[in-house]
Amino acid sequence: MKQVLATKHIDKYFHKPKEFHVLKDISMAVEQGEFVSVMGKSGSGKSTLLYILSTMDTDYTGELYLNDKLITGRSQQELARVRNQNIGFVFQFHYLLSEFSVIENVMLPAKKLAEKSHAEIEHDAMEKLKMLNIGHLAEQRASRISGGEKQRVAIARALINRPTILMGDEPTGNLDSHNSENVFDIFKRLKEEEGLSLLVVTHDHDFAKRTDRIIEMEDGRVLE
Amino acid sequence: MNWKVILNIAKTHLLTKIKSTATATLGVTFGIGAYITLISFMTGLNTLLDDLILNQTPHIHIYNEIEPSKKQPISMFTDFEDAFNVVSSVRPKQGQLKIHNALPILNKLKKDKNVKGATPQVRAQIFYLAGSIELGGSLVGVDIREEVKLSNIGAYIFNGSPAALGNSDNGILIGSGVAEKMSLTVGDRVQIGTVSGSVFPLKIVGIYQSGIAEVDNQQSFANLKTVQRILGEVNSYITDINVKLWDIEKAVPMANRLEEQYAIKAKDINEANAQFETGTDIRNLITYAVSIALLIVAGFGIYNILNMLIYEKMKDIAILKATGFSGRDVQLIFMSQAMLIGTVGGLLGLLVGFLLSVLIDNAPFETDAMPTLTTYPVSFEFNYYLIGIIFALISTFIAGYLPSKKAKNIDPVEIIRGT
Numbered sequence: 001m002k003q004v005l006a007t008k009h010i011d012k013y014f015h016k017p018k019e020f021h022v023l024k025d026i027s028m029a030v031e032q033g034e035f036v037s038v039m040g041k042s043g044s045g046k047s048t049l050l051y052i053l054s055t056m057d058t059d060y061t062g063e064l065y066l067n068d069k070l071i072t073g074r075s076q077q078e079l080a081r082v083r084n085q086n087i088g089f090v091f092q093f094h095y096l097l098s099e100f101s102v103i104e105n106v107m108l109p110a111k112k113l114a115e116k117s118h119a120e121i122e123h124d125a126m127e128k129l130k131m132l133n134i135g136h137l138a139e140q141r142a143s144r145i146s147g148g149e150k151q152r153v154a155i156a157r158a159l160i161n162r163p164t165i166l167m168g169d170e171p172t173g174n175l176d177s178h179n180s181e182n183v184f185d186i187f188k189r190l191k192e193e194e195g196l197s198l199l200v201v202t203h204d205h206d207f208a209k210r211t212d213r214i215i216e217m218e219d220g221r222v223l224e
Numbered sequence: 225m226n227w228k229v230i231l232n233i234a235k236t237h238l239l240t241k242i243k244s245t246a247t248a249t250l251g252v253t254f255g256i257g258a259y260i261t262l263i264s265f266m267t268g269l270n271t272l273l274d275d276l277i278l279n280q281t282p283h284i285h286i287y288n289e290i291e292p293s294k295k296q297p298i299s300m301f302t303d304f305e306d307a308f309n310v311v312s313s314v315r316p317k318q319g320q321l322k323i324h325n326a327l328p329i330l331n332k333l334k335k336d337k338n339v340k341g342a343t344p345q346v347r348a349q350i351f352y353l354a355g356s357i358e359l360g361g362s363l364v365g366v367d368i369r370e371e372v373k374l375s376n377i378g379a380y381i382f383n384g385s386p387a388a389l390g391n392s393d394n395g396i397l398i399g400s401g402v403a404e405k406m407s408l409t410v411g412d413r414v415q416i417g418t419v420s421g422s423v424f425p426l427k428i429v430g431i432y433q434s435g436i437a438e439v440d441n442q443q444s445f446a447n448l449k450t451v452q453r454i455l456g457e458v459n460s461y462i463t464d465i466n467v468k469l470w471d472i473e474k475a476v477p478m479a480n481r482l483e484e485q486y487a488i489k490a491k492d493i494n495e496a497n498a499q500f501e502t503g504t505d506i507r508n509l510i511t512y513a514v515s516i517a518l519l520i521v522a523g524f525g526i527y528n529i530l531n532m533l534i535y536e537k538m539k540d541i542a543i544l545k546a547t548g549f550s551g552r553d554v555q556l557i558f559m560s561q562a563m564l565i566g567t568v569g570g571l572l573g574l575l576v577g578f579l580l581s582v583l584i585d586n587a588p589f590e591t592d593a594m595p596t597l598t599t600y601p602v603s604f605e606f607n608y609y610l611i612g613i614i615f616a617l618i619s620t621f622i623a624g625y626l627p628s629k630k631a632k633n634i635d636p637v638e639i640i641r642g643t
Binding site: 047051054056057076077079080081083084085089091095096097098099100108109111112113114157161169 | 226228229232233236237240539540542543544545546547548549550551552553636637640641
């Protein structure tokens with residue numbers, strides 16, 4: 001199987017408030033169509049690893065590969081492009097731009113990519129919303145919908161540019177069990193129907209054990 | 225670069241914070257509006273004052289100065305070369321008031337391509353006679369048709385016209401102060417007495433008011449020929465020549481040349497009115513200082529509001545960056561907000577400035593200095609509007625640059641982790 005995401009010997013230090021070795025020699029990989037979860041206690045470095053994988057954090061040593069291409073060392077401008085095109089991100093707090101409508105939020109990354117016409121983007125966005133059963137909310141203001149709905153909008157936004165990999169930072173951490181279940185089902189369906197690769201950091205054991213593979217982290221190391 | 229998306233986000237931010245946006249925009253509008261109003265009014269006044277001086281004063285004034293000889297006869301004697309000579313009670317040199325060879329000089333000047341025009345004048349000391357009362361004064365003989373072309377004497381004549389003087393052989397444009405003292409109006413006759421004792425009746429064809437009381441209490445105008453006749457002189461008797469040039473800068477060298485060439489006194493306008501340019505410069509300086517101060521205040525307003533907006537939008541910025549907007553894109557979003565505020569505020573400011581200028585331009589204003597003036601003088605020069613909008617754009621650019629730079633450098637990881 002093709003590796004969509006891989007790291008080689010990644011080390012990271014926090015310099016403030018005092019010197020702290022947070023990630024120690026991390027080498028890992030995610031294969032095409034794989035649903036991987038990352039677990040570990042608070043402070044084990046799992047979120048820190050995720051931000052490095054997402055290309056937003058560039059302060060590390062080691063190498064990061066996306067689709068077999070070296071990402072480490074590229075300019076901020078290029079990294080933004082990589083994030084835009086290849087990585088979908090879902091956060092614990094379903095960050096939406098509250099002044100924009102639901103569909104505008106979903107369309108934004110595609111407009112930035114500017115590979116399709118406005119009509120095509122709108123059509124795509126509507127399709128994603130319908131797939132997630134929130135098509136009827138399209139014209140609502142993002143600040144007026146419920147938490148579970150917001151998270152589904154965030155997923156639709158993450159999917160709009162057909163990314164290589166979808167990353168989640170505790171995507172169910174702030175949702176009730178019903179909505180958590182819902183989000184998990186969506187992820188599962190995306191993997192099975194669209195062959196999407198997923199990497200999700202979570203605290204939730206029930207969530208993690210239903211994924212293809214669990215990466216356990218402790219004190220900045222991956223437990224084998 | 226995807227301007228459509230960036231501008232759309234900028235627009236949405238501005239519209240959802242419409243009160244802050246309006247405040248910032250009004251700041252710019254106020255600054256630019258005040259600048260346009262001030263500069264238009266100031267320039268209008270400056271032009272008026274410059275015209276007052278420039279049009280009343282000839283660029284070069286040629287006359288014969290009564291002065292003592294620079295070289296007293298004793299210094300011509302070689303016998304007294306080494307002696308210490310004292311000449312007491314020095315008298316002016318015997319000479320004439322008229323310019324020697326005035327008509328040829330006048331003709332030569334009129335042919336000079338630097339000269340816009342040259343007019344002859346005859347100045348005479350006279351008395352205005354009213355019964356047994358004699359009022360001292362002066363009568364200036366002018367070629368009124370030439371004079372109207374070269375100076376704005378027409379603007380200072382009321383109850384009559386320069387043409388009326390040209391048409392009458394014994395007409396007089398009497399000073400307003402004299403007319404008032406002697407209860408004279410247009411159509412009346414006034415007796416003029418000369419120094420030599422003869423008396424001439426002249427008909428008043430108009431009243432002259434320069435706004436300077438000392439002048440108006442003494443000076444009157446008549447035709448060149450009339451004054452020559454009163455003085456009993458021939459028509460080559462000319463005491464002053466006023467020269468107007470096309471280019472005022474050439475006044476100094478030309479005056480020097482004329483003095484040398486014709487052995488006469490030639491006074492240039494800079495010598496006569498050294499202070500007037502200083503006044504113009506200082507008024508301009510004040511206008512710009514006030515305008516820039518206003519714009520700095522407006523700039524701080526924009527800076528403040530953008531800073532607050534960026535603080536509020538930290539999460540949005542993090543999201544934009546996480547979903548693939550680069551730091552530059554984010555900076556452009558906030559820069560375009562600043563520039564939109566600047567453009568809208570600036571254009572509104574130009575409009576406000578223009579309307580206020582029109583209002584001032586129509587406000588009644590009467591002054592003795594300019595009898596024909598009825599409203600405040602305002603200049604409507606396109607360049608000031610251009611400078612105004614450039615001012616607005618530069619100040620909002622600077623005010624927007626610093627906060628947007630901060631937005632560019634926000635680390636999305638910190639924001640996302642922080643909650």
